[in-house]
Amino acid sequence: MPQQRRPAHPVQVSFLKKPPVIDGCMTVAKRALPSRPFDHLIQPAEGRAPADASYRLAYGTSFLYVLIQVPGDQITCRDRGYQNGDGFVVVLAKPKPDLAPSDEYTMLSFWPQDDPVRPFRTMLWGTNGRWPLTPLPESVRHAARAENGVINLEALIPWEVVSPYHPWLSEGIGIDVLFAHAVADGKTEVYTIAFEDLSQVSMDHALYRPCEYAAPEADETAQIFVQSPRNLAPGKLLNLEAVTLASAKLEDELSVRLLSGEGDYIRRERLTIRGQPGVSRQEQSIALNDLPPGGYRVQWLSQHSSSQGDFGLTILPPFNPADDLEKLKHRQGIDELVLDTIEFRAEEISQILAATKPYETCSRVRPAMDAYQRFLKAAESGKSILQQGIVRLAYRSALDGTLQPFTVVLPEGFDPEKTYPLLVHLHGSERDDTAVAHFSGLYQATEMIVLAPYGRGTSNLYAKDNAQDDIREALAKACLVLPIDQDHIVLAGFSMGGYGVYHTYAENREIFRAIAPFSGMPTARWNPEVPDYASDDLQGIFLDVPMFVFHGMNDFNVPFQSTEKLLKALRSRGHKQITVCLEEGGHGLPNAENTERFHRWLSEVFAS
Secondary structure (H helix, E strand, O other): OOOOOOOOOOEEEEEOOOOOOOOOOOOHHHHHOOOEEOOEEEEOOOOOOOOOOEEEEEEOOOEEEEEEEEEOOOOOOOOOHHHHOOEEEEEEEOOOHHHOOEOOEEEEEEEEOOOOOOOEEEEEEEEOOEOOOEOOOOOOEEEEEEEOOEEEEEEEEEHHHHOOOOOOOOOOOEEEEEEEEEOHHHOEEEEEOOOOOHHHOOOOOEOOEEEEEOOOOOOOOOEEEEEOOOEEOOOOOEEEEEEEEEOOOEEEEEEEEEEEOOOOEEEEEEEEEEEOOEEEEEEEEEOOOOOOOEEEEEEEEEOOOOOEEEEEEEEOOOOOHHHHHHHHHOOOOOOHHHHHHHHHHHHHHHHHHHHOOOOOOOOOHHHHHHHHHHHHHHHHHOOOOOOOEEEEEEEEOOOOOOEEEEEEEEOOOOOOOOOEEEEEEEOOOOOOHHHHHHHHHHHOOOOOEEEEEOOOOOOOOOOOOOHHHHHHHHHHHHHHHOOEEEEEEEEEEEOHHHHHHHHHHHHOOOOOOEEEEEOOOOOOOOOOOOOOOOOOOOHHHHOOOOEEEEEEOOOOOOOOHHHHHHHHHHHHOOOOOEEEEEEOOOOOOOOHHHHHHHHHHHHHHHHO
16 A cells, blocks of 8 residues: 655745746746745755755636746756656646546656757656657647746646546545756756655656645636537547636626548537626536547637637447457367457457546557457458558467567568568567567667567566566567567567677577667666676676677666676677667667668578
8 A cells, every 4th residue: 555645845836827838938927926936855865065956836717837947057958857867757647545646647748959949848747647658739838048047947728638537527636746966977956746755656656745836816808718528439429618717797608619630621510608797617428429430539618708728539349349259169179369359459459448437538549459350350360460560469478367468560471481580679668569660770670589578577677577578478479479580589678678688698698699778778777686787707708698788878878887787898808799889869760871780690690
């Protein structure tokens, strides 16, 4: 059970009648907002006094505003600046009794970049136990500027981007702001409102302080905000919650347009919105009986004020996996791989649906349902599910009888009568086997099959949870159903998967002809319980295996130093089959030139 927290004083959030200009410059309105110091310094930089970092918070009918200030004359741009500085994270959470850690939350990341084309980056970092790592929509505005000896970082976040959070529609909102400040010698200080020390950081829940919102002040022009569920079963009503802020009695017309996911117009509804002076709430409903399952956009526009909004909507198709599986099990000649894959996908979809909140769209569910239906049709028609491109499959583990996923990438023009070399790809932290889809530029130029095991977890370093058993079982299953040249298997991985490369090779030296860690290091400095392959005792494991090593020398997430230590040691001991590619960049993949070097190296390994 999560540990209960001691009572915390509410975070004060001021009210703004209109959104401020987001340009990094201080204005009269911004200066009028109360400035507050961060409550905690959870990661101090040794040998220096903490910076005088502060934050200002405000809200309006349609937005949340965050401004962070710290003394300085120059903004530092680092890879993943929200962790490594300069950058920040905004956390909104649904409060729990006694302020216990919340499993319902949204984390938004912001950080400036030294890039004239893309000077600022944003990301939906985490939400409700998932880690999407996707860019925020353009409606989220952000800026960074150093002026008059002060660095300003600011963001304007529309409430519709962080549904269901809104001061007048939520029972309560918890908040935290984490500010990562870059200091000298590559160090980083981290300031927070709610986190008191690093041991409280978790991927499963969020800490927060309760918010106390200043009373709104109505202007001559009324303001409206509309909120709605983001997923529905077929035939259900779309229930809209409208909240108004007005200085007098209000009657307005709301134009609600329904668009397809591609942006094609479907139809429009007109609703009457009424309100009293101050803040008023009202509910309206729209029938969607004629809309088939799929993804849609809902746009609403007030006719007499400037209020408007746009959000996604999913109408889910019927889903009856028990009936589907029962029919398939009585058919003759259906391959075990097909049955296991369909059953796994049915379980996965059911779990996603059970965990999906009413305010979440189902962007993960619909592609999974589409793939499920394709597998069903293939099974019913007797067609192979192994064609070309990316295919997620599943096998039943001999260890415990559970269904475990793995992803294969089959080359263009895949010929089941031809034998192909194999690359085994290990995913990074907080990712799964499907993340191999993001490595097309790195892998698809070589004619080979790619296998991405799940490893029975997203953040286990491939060193526990039977991760190594999963790799071996997935590999055995792939070799059973695909034409793989088992004498030409290369092991590669990114980030956590880079450590996984070292560990997996150490555990299975007879399987792999060569290894290629990308932005991964041979030790997990944050977890002393796992082996350190840069140590004198374990370095010799890699003396006889060809290696392609890529690393960014300014990687703050997975520092280069332990990789450098291993490479120097191996060379001093006579290893002559190491190809090293270093770049000035951070935690990422090779540039075009080094990608081409990897392709040449891979071709030489497969030809040997």
